[in-house]
Amino acid sequence: MRTTMGDEKPDQVSTELSAGMSSLRRAIETLSSLISVSHSVKVFAAKWQSIRGKLEELNAGLIATEHCEYSSENPAVAGLASAIFITANESYNLARRCVDLSYSGKLLMQSDLNVILTKLDRFLKDLSDMYTAGILTHGYALVVLKPGPGACKDDMRFYVGDLWTRMKVGDTEMKRQALVNLYEVVVEDEKYVKVMLEVDDVVNVLVSSLDSPETEIQEESAKVISVIAGFESYKGILVGAGVIYPLIRVLECGSVLGKEIAVRCLKKLTENSDNAWSVSAHGGVTTLLKICAGVDFRGELVGLACGVLINLIGVEEIKRFVVEEGAISMYIKLARSKNEELQRIAIEFLQSAAFGDDSIREMVIREGGIPTLVRIIDPEWSYSLKTREIALKAIENLCFSSKSAVKGLMDNGFVDHIIYLIRYGEVSVQELALKVAYRLCGTSEEAKKAMGDAGFMPELVKFLNAKSFEVREMASEALSCMILLPKNRKRFVQDDRNVGLLLEMLDSQEGYSGSRSFLFSILMSLSSCKSVKRKIVNSGYLRNIEELAQAGVSDAKRLVKKLSTNRFRIMLSGIWHS
Known part of the structure; x- marks a missing residue:
């Protein structure tokens, strides 16, 4: 049921809801109306935001209670619901006066709002105590139906709010199931992550759940936190809520699965080096090193711990400590x-x-x-x-x-x-x-x-014609370096195919000036051997070298000059003028 301010008076609402309705259902409907109305209040904004958060938590808690076995027959539940109903009506009156600006004074209104907050806190504690004491036990209709694909934000928020309340006030099984369902929706649709973080105190509830004595609660809350940690814009929210230390405690004392999830969270959080100091300050570095050194840990856990340490050693002081250890x-x-x-x-x-x-x-x-x-x-x-x-x-x-x-x-x-x-x-x-x-x-x-x-040189020659420029460059430079050694140079020229292959590649490298330069460099080194000079001069590729020299290619000019010494000058002159 939704109302707008001015449509109905609180007494009318009370009378209509009382007819044929249980005290629990009556309280739920009244809280829903009050939550809607509270959005119209513009004064005392901080107070009303706190009140609205508690109203939403209490409303979701009562809805969860309504699904518990025998709740409608329980006098303790009926008494709590009646008290909540009365306080909701009082709050409605305060909300109306805040909207109309008809209150007698700011200090008196602040005092009245503080009283409401105190009452709401007490109601939440009473509800939680009922679950703890076993007065309420969940039945098969445990969770509000999950919204379908494409659900509106209000429906998503209501569903998350219901799960959040169960996490706070439910017994162990209810909390576990709420966390399981929360994990399912945030994994399926990242919009739920944003909606979840808009619900007051949800991160604090998740973080506090890491300290639960129940292993399953630890594990399920860590799984949800791991999803949130995957979003860069939300990591600061988790760190601000103090998530680092509880994660390290899980890493020290949790189950094997809990440790693995916790270390995944830390790996995501420490991708931002600003968080490295927080891990170090809480003893996380020592804990991670212990895991990496331990023979009793599974390989996956050790690998994850190594990954966190790789992130941490980006900080010089932490790296020094790790090395010293x-x-x-x-x-x-x-x-x-x-x-x-x-x-x-x-x-x-x-x-x-x-x-x-x-x-x-x-x-x-x-x-x-x-x-x-x-x-x-x-x-x-x-x-x-x-x-x-x-x-x-x-x-x-x-x-x-x-x-x-x-x-x-x-x-x-x-x-x-x-x-x-x-x-x-x-x-x-x-x-x-x-x-x-x-x-x-x-x-x-x-x-x-x-x-x-x-036998490297023949293999390097094969790479001189590779498609990758980087490969051609490395191969040619390596070959140039190797043939500086006389023994290698002699071995290279003993195979007639090597020099011929170089000349052939040079002829086909017209469009590749970089590669051509490396080939000239190799030929320059080899041409210190007379036999190589002779092979070049007698080859059919000399004309190409001479044309490149005439075109102003400096590497070609240098090679021609080296080839033109002594008796090869006459041979070249004859070739050039034929």
């Missing part, structure tokens, strides 16, 4: 786990911790990071494509920081593993392997020699 050796151990998901997230942690920090990078190497990573790319071990990709990226980021690190790579069979991946790996792994090969050949003469002996 032995996190590096712990995560290297996790990187050797049989669980690939744990391996991947452990490697991600090590990269995050070492980013921009040489001391931590050296610690990773010193604690055994290199053999751990190299083993993952070893073809003899069966690892997924994703895990190998992550290991290759980590090697690139962590293992080229010093000569000792490069030596560690080579001592662990890195060169043989990389050439295998370049030859036979999936495309994504091939490109990553090529990238680390490019990095390796620029580190030392020993690395260039080992790569030459392993």
Whole structure:
């Protein structure tokens, strides 16, 4: 029943509702009318907002009570409903005077409104006590029917309000079921999340439910909070309600499922680094480290805890604390786990911790990071494509920081593993392997020699004609670097096909000035060999090089100049003027 101010007087409402109606139903209808009327009040706005919130909570509570078994026959329920009905009529009179501005004084009206608030608080406590004492027991008609798809906001709000009241005043089973139903609607339709947060005190009720001694209540409330935490604009509301500490307590003492849900919440909340300090202040870092180090925890929980710590170490002071607590050796151990998901997230942690920090990078190497990573790319071990990709990226980021690190790579069979991946790996792994090969050949003469002996140069030549400019660039630079070593240069030119292939690619690269530049660079290095000069001069591609030189291509000019020395000058002159 809905009314507007002025349509009916409170006495009329009371008389009409009394006829043929139980005290409980009469109180519910009167509260509904009063809630509607309260929206017309413009003065004492804060007071009326508080009153309206309690009226809505009480109304939803009475509706829930109406669905309880034998509630209409219970004298305690009837007495409470009658008292609420009387107070609702008193409130109606106050609302009318506030709308009409017919009250005698502000202080007296404020006092009257405070009295109403006190009475409403007492009614809510009395209702809650009835559930606690077992006076009310829920029957099969427990929950108000969920609105259908496309329901209006008022219907959604009413439904959420009913669930919220059950969460506050119901017994354990009623609270659990209310949380289950609330989770269902916020997962199905994100509009319910916004509606839910507009209901006064709902977040505080959810947060307080995390401290429930009942495991199921903890778990169900954590699930709802996890949904809210997924919205960037609502994270501040949760943190402001003090959700961090209860989540950490669940992480310490809750069930396995409760811990997993709690850590998911923390992972979402700590994506904002501003919340990292709150987790640290409540002992969350130590709790997370304990989970990661524990052998009794499930892999999924450990992985989630690692994810939270990755978020937290974005704060330098927290990272230092984590490292001092032995996190590096712990995560290297996790990187050797049989669980690939744990391996991947452990490697991600090590990269995050070492980013921009040489001391931590050296610690990773010193604690055994290199053999751990190299083993993952070893073809003899069966690892997924994703895990190998992550290991290759980590090697690139962590293992080229010093000569000792490069030596560690080579001592662990890195060169043989990389050439295998370049030859036979999936495309994504091939490109990553090529990238680390490019990095390796620029580190030392020993690395260039080992790569030459392993057969890298023919494989690099194949990539010179790749579709990806980045791949062509890496391959050509790596090849240019390798042939600076005389032994490699000699090995390269021994295969007649190599120089011919370079010239052929140069001829087909007219539209690719960047790639063409790299090819010229390689030919410049090779042309220090007389046999290569001869091959170039006698090839059918010399005319193309000469034309590029005449067109002002500087790389072509330099190559022609180098080819024009000594007795090759006569040969070239004959070719140019033929």
